[in-house]
Structures are given as structure tokens and as C-alpha cells.
Amino acid sequence: MRNSREDYLEMMLNLKRENGFIRSVDIASGLGITRASVSYSVKKLRESGLITMSGDGMIEFTPEGQEIAERTMYRHEMLTSILMSMGVSEDTACDDACAMEHILSEESFDALMRFANTQSLPVHHHDFKKHIHHE
């Protein structure tokens, strides 16, 4: 499994932006995985203090969880934009961004961002619905 913690938080932020709320059942369909595996991961995220869940099953970020989710999504969008501006197809750019977002150091990511700024690359706002994250 790739860095699933960041993938989960990223998907949750995406759901929050689209629906205004986060529920486990929507995570399962968004990530293309079973509800059983979602509830296991949601439990681990709660134990790590990254999310909270109310009695009616609504999930909220803690400040730390929100920060990780936003950083991951920001990296995803910027890396997808950079790759697409270099001629990579959207699907491949998105898949590769999803891997790079977890492994790039701050130093390399910042350097890429500086490079992108000097080229004034357009920001690609990714449509996550079109893309299923892989576990």
C-alpha cells in the first residue's frame, strides 16, 4: 500500500469540498475500496489524532489532519499541472502526481515550484471524480 494515510486525508478533503461533509461510505466509493477497509483506516486515523468522528458517522479533520490533507492536495494539483504543462497526458500526470506527492522532499518540491513559477505554468484544478486513487 502506498502512503495511504495521505491518500485518505486527501480524498476526505476532496469530499468535504464537494459535499460539505465527509462520510465513510463516500470514502469507500471514492477510493474504490471496501467499507471494511475504510473503517479500519478511519479507526487508525482517529487513533493518530488526525480526524474525529461524531455519533452519526460524520468525519471532521483535526488541525493536524487538515494540514496534511491540504498539503497533499496542493502537491497533487501542482505536480499534475507541471507534468501536464510538459505534455504528459492528464491520466498519467495524475497517477504520477499521486505517487510523487508522498515521496518528494520539501527541498525538491519547492525547487519544482520555483521552476514552475518562472515558467508561469497554469494551475490545473484536478477533477478527482474522474480519477480513482489506487491503494
Ligand SMILES: [Fe+2]
Ligand atoms: Fe493524489
